[in-house]
Amino acid sequence: MQAREVTRLRGPQPRFHRSPEELLETSWRLSRQIIDMTTTAGSGHPSSSLSAIDIMTALYFGGILRCDPQRPDLPERDRFILSKGHAAPALYAVLAEAGYFEPELLSTLRTIGSPLEGHPNMRRIPGVEASTGSLGQGLSIGVGHALATRLDGYDSRVYVIIGDGESEEGQVWEAALAAASFKLDHLTAILDNNGYQQTGPVSQVAPAMKPIAAKWRAFGWYVTEINGHDMGEILQALNEVREITDQPQMIIAHTKKGKGLSVFEENAVNRRHGEALSPKEAEIALAELDELRQRGELAMEYPKEDWE
Ligand SMILES: Cc1ncc(C[n+]2csc(CCOP(=O)(O)OP(=O)(O)O)c2C)c(N)n1
Numbered sequence: 001m002q003a004r005e006v007t008r009l010r011g012p013q014p015r016f017h018r019s020p021e022e023l024l025e026t027s028w029r030l031s032r033q034i035i036d037m038t039t040t041a042g043s044g045h046p047s048s049s050l051s052a053i054d055i056m057t058a059l060y061f062g063g064i065l066r067c068d069p070q071r072p073d074l075p076e077r078d079r080f081i082l083s084k085g086h087a088a089p090a091l092y093a094v095l096a097e098a099g100y101f102e103p104e105l106l107s108t109l110r111t112i113g114s115p116l117e118g119h120p121n122m123r124r125i126p127g128v129e130a131s132t133g134s135l136g137q138g139l140s141i142g143v144g145h146a147l148a149t150r151l152d153g154y155d156s157r158v159y160v161i162i163g164d165g166e167s168e169e170g171q172v173w174e175a176a177l178a179a180a181s182f183k184l185d186h187l188t189a190i191l192d193n194n195g196y197q198q199t200g201p202v203s204q205v206a207p208a209m210k211p212i213a214a215k216w217r218a219f220g221w222y223v224t225e226i227n228g229h230d231m232g233e234i235l236q237a238l239n240e241v242r243e244i245t246d247q248p249q250m251i252i253a254h255t256k257k258g259k260g261l262s263v264f265e266e267n268a269v270n271r272r273h274g275e276a277l278s279p280k281e282a283e284i285a286l287a288e289l290d291e292l293r294q295r296g297e298l299a300m301e302y303p304k305e306d307w308e
């Protein structure tokens with residue numbers, strides 16, 4: 001049987017084209033919201049959300065993701081899937097900033113009746129592409145979207161953020177194998193490589209996870225590694241992978257769980273996985289964030305030799 005020739009249909013264009021400096025400012029604001037909403041809720045995963053917020057900010061507001069918040073179901077849109085669904089506060093902050101829903105809703109996180117559940121629910125929030133939280137599934141869902149949009153002849157790209165602890169799930173590697181076999185060059189995975197999972201450092205729980213880049217390469221993926229808190233590096237990687245043909249791409253983003261804020265750094269076990277800050281601690285964390293901004297140090301240094 002002959003392969004069907006499809007003309008790739010272009011979709012919406014990126015809505016926001018903020019500069020790296022503006023993106024840092026956006027991410028600072030959204031980081032504050034992550035701390036505020038989880039502390040108000042008294043539960044949630046602030047450190048897991050903060051490690052991914054710079055990447056998500058760049059995706060949505062740095063001229064990458066082609067979507068239309070007024071028409072979230074447009075078939076030609078790009079897709080973003082947060083496979084590590086416990087970082088929902090980061091996704092909610094980004095979606096509200098993009099205009100998918102009113103920012104006032106953020107303070108209802110995890111309250112009875114609120115659509116902002118502890119993990120994202122695609123049936124209740126526009127812009128949420130997949131209901132995630134049960135780890136390991138998001139990349140497979142991304143493979144499905146990439147195959148479906150290719151069959152339909154759309155030019156849509158699919159982006160999936162996975163966690164390093166999450167990568168211990170076997171399903172991640174089934175998806176990796178499938179994506180490379182199907183030559184899904186419109187699929188980009190981003191690994192939030194923050195070095196920690198729920199019960200401890202990934203290097204202790206699963207020492208064989210290293211070397212991670214070599215594993216993805218061996219599965220047939222194009223791989224690049226970046227500082228996941230450097231807007232310039234994030235944007236460069238996201239632009240670079242668009243040029244890759246016949247292969248899915250993995251961006252290994254070296255990040256800090258809790259974005260280097262002292263309240264999280266002080267915890268050597270798991271950077272306070274799944275714990276909201278108390279109001280007093282939140283005050284300290286917010287003051288630190290504000291200080292970094294005032295000193296013009298929001299662009300976080302994370303030299304290669306310190307990457308987990
Ligand atoms: C299938 C499954 N098993 C266990 C959990 C509980 N759980 C939630 S977050 C987490 C750790 C995830 O670590 P990682 O992927 O590194 O994410 P991080 O919080 O570091 O961003 C675990 C085990 C879950 N949500 N789903």
Ligand SMILES: [Mg+2]
Nearest residue numbers: 164165196197
């Ligand atoms: Mg982790």
